[in-house]
Amino acid sequence: MLVLAATPIGNLGDASRRLMEALASASVIAAEDTRVAQRLLAGLHVETHARLVTVNEHTERARIGELLDAAREGDVVLVSDAGMPTVSDPGFALVRAAVEAGVPVTAVPGASAVLTALALSGLPTDRFAFEGFAPRRDGERRRFLESLAAEPRTTVLFESPNRTAALLAAMVDVLGPDRQVVVARELTKLHEQVVRGTTAEVAAWAEGGVRGEVVVVLAGVPAAAPDAEDGLVQVLALVEGGAKLKDATAEVAARTGLSRKGLYDAALAARSR
Numbered sequence: 001m002l003v004l005a006a007t008p009i010g011n012l013g014d015a016s017r018r019l020m021e022a023l024a025s026a027s028v029i030a031a032e033d034t035r036v037a038q039r040l041l042a043g044l045h046v047e048t049h050a051r052l053v054t055v056n057e058h059t060e061r062a063r064i065g066e067l068l069d070a071a072r073e074g075d076v077v078l079v080s081d082a083g084m085p086t087v088s089d090p091g092f093a094l095v096r097a098a099v100e101a102g103v104p105v106t107a108v109p110g111a112s113a114v115l116t117a118l119a120l121s122g123l124p125t126d127r128f129a130f131e132g133f134a135p136r137r138d139g140e141r142r143r144f145l146e147s148l149a150a151e152p153r154t155t156v157l158f159e160s161p162n163r164t165a166a167l168l169a170a171m172v173d174v175l176g177p178d179r180q181v182v183v184a185r186e187l188t189k190l191h192e193q194v195v196r197g198t199t200a201e202v203a204a205w206a207e208g209g210v211r212g213e214v215v216v217v218l219a220g221v222p223a224a225a226p227d228a229e230d231g232l233v234q235v236l237a238l239v240e241g242g243a244k245l246k247d248a249t250a251e252v253a254a255r256t257g258l259s260r261k262g263l264y265d266a267a268l269a270a271r272s273r
Contacts, residue, residue: 002067002098003077004091006084006110009213010189012043014111019044022108026050027074030067032090036081050077060090064097071103082213083113088132088158114156117184117215120194121154124220128154134167134216141167145174150221157216161185164210168203171218175199180219186212226256228266235267 005022008014023029023041029050031037037052055063055078070076078085078094084107085091098105114130134157135141148155159167164183171181177200184194191212195205231252238248245267253260 001075001104001106002071002095003075003106003108004085004095005077005079005108006112007040007079007082009082009111009113009116009187010192012040014188015044016108016110018108019110020046022075022077023050023079024048025075026077028053028067028070028076030055030063030076030078030094032056032080032085037079040079055094056090060093064094067094068098068101068103071098083111084109087112087114087130111188113158113187113213113215116187117182117217118154118156120184120187121182121217122196123154123180123182123217125154127152127220128156130156133158133160134163136163138166138170141170142174145170148218149175152220152223154220155218157218159214159216161210161212161214164214164216165203165206167216168199168206171199172203175218182217183210184215184217185210187215189213226258228258228262231256231258231263232266232270235263236270239267239271 003022003026005019007019023044023046026048027050029037029048029052031052031054033056034052034054041048053063055067067076078091080089080091083089086095095105118125118128129151135144168181171179177198179199180197181199181202182194182196183202183206186192189212195202234252235245235248238251239245245264249260249263249267252258253263
């Protein structure tokens with residue numbers, strides 16, 4: 001089968017027993033960078049007879065047939081340099097081809113920079129979007145940020161440390177100075193740092209330079225508070241259309257989140273004037 005194996009994003013102590021067993025028993029280890037994979041094997045003291053092959057953005061499609069053939073005979077373990085393969089890393093084309101060819105695919109879960117940064121951010125986690133890397137060019141970056149201007153979900157981004165300051169400055173210009181944002185750098189490593197604040201505050205911090213692996217977590221736009229007067233107008237319109245007051249207030253309360261009793265009382269008062 002094809003095994004998608006998440007590797008530590010920094011701290012080798014996060015490697016699971018399952019990961020080490022998968023690497024030790026693999027027939028083939030398909031790695032984003034075989035040198036990084038060899039360091040991982042050495043750091044985890046894993047001995048393997050697996051053949052190591054490079055699967056990156058340049059070689060992935062050319063190796064699909066070879067790897068699917070290998071996966072029919074034994075386990076092909078796919079690893080990226082850090083975290084889960086296919087998440088802003090190689091592997092998507094291989095997984096899709098395996099699924100279409102009927103080759104079993106499974107995963108060894110583990111560390112994720114996306115979820116780690118989201119959990120540490122202190123921003124809402126019930127709904128979120130992952131957008132990968134922000135565009136590099138200023139114009140494209142600004143258009144991308146404009147698409148997030150009304151996004152209600154928390155948004156998680158990867159960014160190069162060399163472009164983090166530019167991204168945050170663009171956030172101030174496009175999204176305003178008061179949107180909440182978090183920069184998490186060097187997660188699980190010795191110099192882990194999580195910087196929280198408004199876009200203006202965090203952009204000012206980033207002007208001094210940012211180093212290491214970076215994840216940016218941007219707060220969504222809070223939902224607008226329900227308008228009681230508009231809710232009352234909706235109730236009265238339903239009543240004028242033939243609905244019973246009780247049913248009208250229940251429908252509008254369910255649609256807007258306004259108090260059912262409050263709407264009922266306001267409608268009674270309006271009708272008695």
